[in-house]
Amino acid sequence: MSAQYVVAIGLECHAQLRTRSKLFCSCSTRFGDEPNANTCPVCLGLPGALPVLNGEAVRLAVLAGLALGCEIRERSVFERKNYFYPDLPKGYQISQYLYPLAVNGKMVIGAAGGTHKEIGIIRAHMEEDAGKLLHPEGDGRYSQVDLNRCGTPLLEIVSAPDLSSPQEAKTYLQSLREILVHVGVCDGVMEEGSLRCDANVSLGTPRDRLCGTRTEIKNLNSFRFLEQALEYEIERQRGVLDRGERVIQETRGYDAERRVTYSQRSKEDAHDYRYFPEPDLRPLLVPPALVARVASALTELPAARRARFVAAFGVSEADAELLTSQRELADYFEEVVRATGDGKQAANWVQSELLRELNNRGLTAGQAPVRAAQTAELLQRISSGAITGPQGREVYAAMWAEGKDAGAVIRARGIERIGDVSTLAGMIAGVIAANPGPVADFRAGKERAFGFLMGQVMQRSKGQADPKVAQQLLRSALGG
Ligand SMILES: [Zn+2]
Incomplete structure (x- = not known):
């Protein structure tokens, strides 16, 4: 017998900030260029190259934070998140960790039965994107890497685990996209990766709703995939718990063709990344005057x-x-x-x-x-x-x-309204004479026939008859 579980879903969404150049260098962020065309020593992570923060990216991040009802921190800190992956030549990603730019926001979404629900936004922080691995057809021994995306500015927006169904998660992502596009922070083109999300999901009993072990589904880049992946994952976890087994904390991928989630790796804890403050960048200071100026542009x-x-x-x-x-x-x-x-x-x-x-x-x-x-x-x-x-x-x-x-x-x-009684009366007499059937129907009590006759009057007047006057005259002519 299947027990009743409470579902808790939280989304971590990555929105690409709409800047022309990257977060720490002047390379273009244009989509679809030749692989590796938009790279330089900074975004390739060559030794000795120094990052310079993009001011427009900061302005957009502040704007997004305000639109999501967040407090904007006057001082936030960029840190290095260390991990090895072939699409990350530096060996670390510059992100924000202990001191994010924006915190404590909220978003209201439409919920079941025409009601509304408030979803907490825990934090929104700036970070750079990584490159992209390509796996061309062949003997499968080699992959290729395109580093054009390396250093593209992102805002990671982390919701509280307040979402309780796949449908709500989808609505949240749609509302988030709507807001970001509306304020001009992100173009919202999910097919190009401008907005994508990871979903955390756990099941608990009503009493210990947050005690369930959560899994994270990575890189969901459409509303439909998000909803389908969550539906599958909730059923999977329900099955695990019903069998008396434990859910393992792990990172999972979503296979859209087979419509299943699958285990990728056991989930890292934050300490695995060895975060430390980025020595090449000073803390980011956003004075209240700048926040006020950005806020004044918020529609x-x-x-x-x-x-x-x-x-x-x-x-x-x-x-x-x-x-x-x-x-x-x-x-x-x-x-x-x-x-x-x-x-x-x-x-x-x-x-x-x-x-x-x-x-x-x-x-x-x-x-x-x-x-x-x-x-x-x-x-x-x-x-x-x-x-x-x-x-x-x-x-x-x-x-x-x-x-x-x-x-x-x-x-x-020469368009004018015909409200003149004698002109209209003449037209009405003509309509009555030409339509004995409907006239008889109306007199026998069929109200629908009146609509037909009224239509004939309007047609005869080429739409110029004053409908109110014509209606009165038609009714009295029919003796109704
Ligand atoms: Zn560059």
Whole structure:
């Protein structure tokens, strides 16, 4: 019989900071260049070469720390983490250990049943990336190494073990990516390794939830792999515990093809790395004035903006989600709604009409030739009743096609709303005469037939009939 276990998952995510050059030298961080093209004595670790810290990397790391609600330490220290691996020519990685740059943050993620959950961020520290080993086809006796990534600036973000399911872990990683991309710290391209994570997972009984031995799954570079690897690993550990055996503390890999985790090596403890302060770099001092300057550039985060859209503009959660999926789209929507004062109308218009025009042209909202103010002006003409909704859509399409304002399109096309009773009455009489079947249906109590007849009136007026007036007239003409 399977016992009930409490699952505790913590993620260590590595985000590549969006700098043009590496953390301690001026080599390019560009992806996809010829192997070993972007290397120099510093990132190759040649004797006598000295590291010089990249100021932009520090600014981005501070920005990320603030966005994750962390305290930024005024003094942090780079240390050497010593280990041997062929993709690490120096024999050590420059990282931060005892004194990380940022600590004690938190992130709020969406949880089951529309609730929210707070996930602790224990620390975020700066470090350099290693190179990449390549194993070409052949007799398998030799491997190749590409050191272009050596020295690429990373921010390692360590969560508390507050995540309790693979689904939550995936949501956390998605939210983290959203924040980092939004503030411009990381490009978030997981296929290129710009964001990847290691997952710690342990199972315990409800009473000793943190007493379970944890394993670490390395190098998960997609949301799907993270979720699948955790699902497998939790079941594996459950099986081990159910059999009365002990989980071994170890590092495991994930085989995406076979969908299993496998043992790589027994887990090192920190003392195995022989950390010591990097003698070639002074402690990193980040004065409060610098933190304040970076903080002033920090814009509202997507989750906060979603909540504000719902509260201030009355849009639904789902609409807010879509509207904040891209910063430029959210900016566009907000400018429209500030001008019109009608959140629902603006949300509907932006999601249907604007997105269609953008998609047809392969543009982002920031590149839209029809500006938010022009869209807002059109929407105001619709809500004031100057033109009808269908006319508005026609005008909007023309605004995009012809690059004109709503007023110019309306004048050029002679578009106006028909609210004149005698003109509408004539059209309605024609519709009633041409559709005896639906008229009889309506009189027999079928309300749906009314919608059909109303559609015929709108069609006959080429969409120019004032819908409210036409509806009243149609109902009285039908004797309803
Ligand atoms: Zn270099």
